[in-house]
Amino acid sequence: MIFKLLALILISSSLLNAQDVHIFYSTDIHGYAFPYRDQKTHIKYGSLASMATILEKRKAQNKSILFFDSGDAFQGTLIDRVTKGQLISDILNDPILSYTARVLGNHDFDYGTKITKERFSKATHPIMAINIKAKDPIIIDYLHDYAIIERNGIKFGIFGLIDKHTPKNQIASNIEGLIFDDESSYVKNMPKFLKNKGADVIVMLAHIGFFRTKRTPHHHVASNRPKLLKQILTQNDNIDILLDGHSHDLIYKKYDNTIITQAGYYGMYLGELTISFKDKKIAKVSQQFHHLDVKKYPTSKKFLNKFSKLRAQQIKLNQRLVAKVKRGFFIENDMEAKPQANDAVNFVTNAYYESAKNHGVDIDLAFNNVFGVRNHFFSRVGKITYGMLHKVSPFRNTLQVYDLTGQQILKILKHKGRRLGFYGATMTIDKSEYNAQKDGYTSTDFYFIKNGTKTKLQKDRVYKVVSPNYTAQTNNFLISKYKQNVQDLGTLDISALENFLITQSKLNPKLSSQKFLSLKDRSLTIIN
Secondary structure, eight states: OOOOOOEEEOOOOSOSOTTOEEEEEEOOOTTOOSOEEOTTTOOEEOTHHHHHHHHHHHHHTTOOEEEEEOSOOSSSSHHHHHHTTHHHHHHHTSTTTOOOEEEOOGGGGTTOHHHHHHHHTTOSSOEEOTTEEESSGGGGTTEESOEEEEETTEEEEEEEEEOTTGGGGSOGGGGTTEEEOOSHHHHHHHHHHHHHTTOSEEEEEEESOSOBSSSOTTOSBSOSSHHHHHHHHHSSSOOSEEEOOSSOOEEEEEOSSOEEEEEOSTTSEEEEEEEEEETTEEEEEEEEEEEOBTTTSOOOHHHHHHTHHHHHHHHHHHTOEEEEBOTTEEEOOOTTSOGGGOHHHHHHHHHHHHHHHHTTOOOOEEEEEGGGOOSOEEESSSEEEHHHHHHHSOSOOEEEEEEEEHHHHHHHHHHHGGGEEEESEEEEEEHHHHHTTOSOOOOOOEEEEETTEEEEOOTTSEEEEEEEHHHHHSTTSSHHHHOEEEEEEEEEHHHHHHHHHHHHHHHSTTBOHHHHHHHSOOSEEEEO
């Protein structure tokens, strides 16, 4: 890719402090442009509408500002899915926010490379991911390799990297023709390159997830990418500021020469670094996370008025009634629990199993990626709406049925069993194996439960399995390697959830989460 230099120069006068620059940063917005209420904490977050309030205030104070985002703007809300990222793209490009630069995330390809190009080609600021290459460069000609941007006489050299493992986290057809290079050579070479171009400060935007402390079955891992992290912290040409994304974490770590930080997800937080300089070098850094509770950070009237029609469309889509349930209906998505005992994961996987049966398939097992279940099932008022279901399962994958042998099922579980929810079977593992925190399980004590009958897995027998097409097609789980006789049911995963809830609520007019959960078997048992 030919290097493109974008030099944006802001000339400010009457600055309150001519040496201070304020760097704001967001990440993993996932379509949450408008205010929303968190289903578990009940906190109402202002997201981009509250960010706009903070930025308006800083601009009114003549502050010198940079505003970055670390990827995954797309995929998470119903209106984003309906508009295929058009809504969030229009908002992020609006001068009311005035982003300086953004890096692509894996979910920014969820609608395919053509849509990604259409959306990001219209960006009013540089879009980055220097380690993405293409067989046909035209499909990524909207990407900038770097930018040098000046504030208060300080030149910031900026480049962006996306996780090299993106092909493991994306359906192959969505990234067809793209190559995701290893990040290490860019980490090594770009700081020196930008310094030679006159940069005083090096900023790396990353959608990599260097630390994972929340949504992971590994609990509190010190670093998700230790080798790359060590390179960043020890090389001579250092990266001064690394703004990360992908792992949905709230992190601020200050090392000798590098700051690494990440500002959560879904617009719950906005990060801010206030940097003072001496002789064009960083002299002092203060940091804060703005917790975007609307009680503390009211939403911008200007922002809401400007996008009022789009917000009204979103509200209408979200409020469509699916089922009436008992007040206080709550099925928790607890990623700190063992995944196969996660109530929400079991609920969703059960729905897939029943959907396959309703299509006339003699189904044996349902699989699901535990990270594909994004939220809780929760209703205080006794109603489940379509918007609630979409928060739980926002990706709108179709269900696929395929054949796997018993031996292949065991290999899949050994490879990534901890990251797969399943329904229609039970497995027992040793406590020491579970506590080892490895991705896979080696147990062969696996039984299918069908029509009330429990039968032990037979290695040479062929079984019918159902899962979302992402779980089946990504190379993350080995399923794509082994599956045979694939049949796409044409049913969206969210439709399977909707039909399952409707059926259950008709059987139990005041369906309670407690009653529902007591009727199902746990799929994983841990023994001493």
